[in-house]
Amino acid sequence: MNILSIETSCDETSAAITKERRIISNVVYSQIDIHKEYGGIYPILAKREHQRKIGTVLNKALAYAHVTLDDIDAVAVTFGPGLVIALEVGLRNAKELAANLNKPLIPVDHSEGHIFSAFAQNRKGNPKREINFPFLALVVSGGQTNLVLVHDYAGYEIIGRTLDDAAGEALDKAAKMLGMSYPGGPIIETLAKTGNPKYLDLPIPLQNRNDLDFSYSGLKTALKYKLQEMNQHEIVSNLPHICASFQNAVFTSIILKLKKALQQTGIKTLVVGGGVLANKTLRSRIRRLCRKNGVTYYQPYAQKLYGDNAGMIGIAAYFKYKNGIYLQNDLSSLDRVARPDLTMWVG
Ligand code: KG4
Numbered sequence: 001m002n003i004l005s006i007e008t009s010c011d012e013t014s015a016a017i018t019k020e021r022r023i024i025s026n027v028v029y030s031q032i033d034i035h036k037e038y039g040g041i042y043p044i045l046a047k048r049e050h051q052r053k054i055g056t057v058l059n060k061a062l063a064y065a066h067v068t069l070d071d072i073d074a075v076a077v078t079f080g081p082g083l084v085i086a087l088e089v090g091l092r093n094a095k096e097l098a099a100n101l102n103k104p105l106i107p108v109d110h111s112e113g114h115i116f117s118a119f120a121q122n123r124k125g126n127p128k129r130e131i132n133f134p135f136l137a138l139v140v141s142g143g144q145t146n147l148v149l150v151h152d153y154a155g156y157e158i159i160g161r162t163l164d165d166a167a168g169e170a171l172d173k174a175a176k177m178l179g180m181s182y183p184g185g186p187i188i189e190t191l192a193k194t195g196n197p198k199y200l201d202l203p204i205p206l207q208n209r210n211d212l213d214f215s216y217s218g219l220k221t222a223l224k225y226k227l228q229e230m231n232q233h234e235i236v237s238n239l240p241h242i243c244a245s246f247q248n249a250v251f252t253s254i255i256l257k258l259k260k261a262l263q264q265t266g267i268k269t270l271v272v273g274g275g276v277l278a279n280k281t282l283r284s285r286i287r288r289l290c291r292k293n294g295v296t297y298y299q300p301y302a303q304k305l306y307g308d309n310a311g312m313i314g315i316a317a318y319f320k321y322k323n324g325i326y327l328q329n330d331l332s333s334l335d336r337v338a339r340p341d342l343t344m345w346v347g
Contacts, residue, residue, distance in 0.1 A: 001321070004061070004072045004097065005314035006054070008090035009082025009110050010142070011041050012307065013053040017065035017072075018314030021121045025064035026304065026311035029053045032183065039176045043083045050089035058093070061310070069101060074326065076106040076317030078113065078310075079345065080337035081143055087336035095331045104326040106317040107334050107345040113312035114139045114273030115148060115156075117305045118298040120315045127301055136267040138258055138286070141274035141308075142168035142183065145214045145254070147261045150271075153319040154346040159265070160212030160257055167250050168276045170216035174223055174246045178239065188243045189279050195244025200226050202249040204256065212261050219249055251282050255289060262293055271298045278306040323347055 002024075007014040011034075016026040031049045035041050062068060077094035080087060098105035115137040119129055133155075137148040145167045147160035165173070168185055175184020202222050205215045223246055227235060235242065262270070270290055277283060283299060290297040305312055320326065325347045327334055337344060 001073045001318065002067060002071050003074050003076050003106070003314045003317050003321070004058075005076035005108070005310040005317055006058070006090040006094045007078045007110070007113070007308055007310040007313050008050045008054065008086050009078045009080070010086060010308055011035055011046050012309065013050045013057050014308065014310035015054070015058045015061035016310035016314045017061055017067055018311060018318065020318055021119060021315055022123055022125055023120050023311040023314065024123055025061045026309055027057050027060045027064065028304065028307070028309050029057050036181045039182050040172065041083065043085055046083055047085040047089060050086055054089060054093050069097070072101060072103060074104045074106055074317070074321055075101070076108050076313055078110045078313055079107045079334060080340040081110055082338070084336055084338050091334065091336055095334070099331060104321065104328050105331055105334065106320050106326045108313045108316050108320065109340050109342055109344065110308075111139055111144060111146065111148070111342055112316040114141065115150060115271065116316040116319065117273040117300045117312035118271035120300060120305055120311060122301060129298060132269060134267060135269035135271055136261060136265060138254070138270065138272045139274045140167050140254065140276040142166060142172065144274065147212050147257065148342065149265060149267070153323050154325065156342040156346070158342060160214065160261060162214040162216065164215050164217040165220065167214065167216060167254060168274070170220055170250055171247070171276070173220050177224060177227060178235070178242065185276055185279065188247050189281065191240045192244040192247045192281065193240075195240030195242070197244040197248035199238065199241030200245035202226070202245055204249055205253045207253065207256055210260070212257050212264070214253060214257060216250065219246075247281070251285060254282065255285050258286065259289055262295055268294065269296045269298070273300060273306065273312070275307045278303060320345075
């Protein structure tokens with residue numbers, strides 16, 4: 001079954017062709033250079049760029065997969081969470097395609113894509129991983145920091161979430177305070193490699209609470225106060241140490257909550273997804289935790305699958321289609337949703 005999927009929730013215009021769990025093509029056009037000077041995503045520009053690029057991206061996805069529209073069996077699209085005016089571009093194109101081809105339209109929550117990205121396979125069908133429920137999913141990106149108990153293909157229970165900023169957003173804001181460009185996560189990762197994580201004494205958010213929630217706005221403020229106590233020369237010459245300290249506080253809070261979640265649920269399979277998981281330091285800390293606790297750990301097979309991409313949307317869409325979750329005729333009932341919570345369009 002060939003699924004053509006579209007993802008335009010934020011600043012990546014992406015289209016992919018997937019065959020069951022295999023990603024055949026996955027074209028991602030990133031708008032990063034356009035938003036850089038604003039220190040974050042500028043919604044109107046994001047919308048314009050999606051509109052400008054979506055046609056080319058779709059054509060490339062078809063060409064790279066060596067298929068035409070006649071070979072497409074279903075169309076999938078991200079309906080949220082994300083920027084409303086950006087999501088609308090993907091939805092409009094997906095609806096038009098599904099209607100013109102007279103094929104099913106599969107609505108996918110962006111988080112479902114990140115959750116199932118660890119089960120994506122390359123063209124040859126590797127890696128061959130069984131999906132055994134229930135499993136725990138850790139999704140950390142610019143918009144979310146969620147611990148999700150996945151009971152089955154449509155049964156999601158969010159057991160931990162951020163109360164304010166997402167972890168990626170906190171890294172981006174810290175980078176901005178330090179005069180770095182957007183997105184800050186990868187820059188902080190690079191600088192932190194040679195830094196001392198104990199240089200700044202920063203609080204580990206919500207570490208004494210027994211629940212599984214996250215919070216990063218207090219940590220961001222703590223960094224702001226530390227920086228106010230330093231002069232510019234001190235900041236610049238200690239940048240790697242500052243980055244290492246901030247990154248360490250963010251990641252330690254993730255590890256602590258993840259450890260609690262594994263203990264409280266007794267779940268023995270963990271999957272991870274989302275842009276922040278592109279970070280090698282975070283992944284190696286998670287792998288160590290899993291090894292110590294006898295937990296099977298799955299991550300996406302390629303670096304490209306951590307950030308926003310339509311390939312992961314196609315994988316989640318395949319499972320939804322198999323469970324009968326799609327629209328056939330009345331496509332108007334599908335609309336974009338800025339903040340869905342994994343309970344919409346699950347059957
Ligand atoms: O999943 P994603 O591409 O988009 C959203 O759905 O939000 O995640 C983007 C976030 C940004 O906050 C970015 O700074 C962060 O992921 N990020 C990283 C790394 N690469 C991207 N954070 C830490 N280390 C990285 N290597």
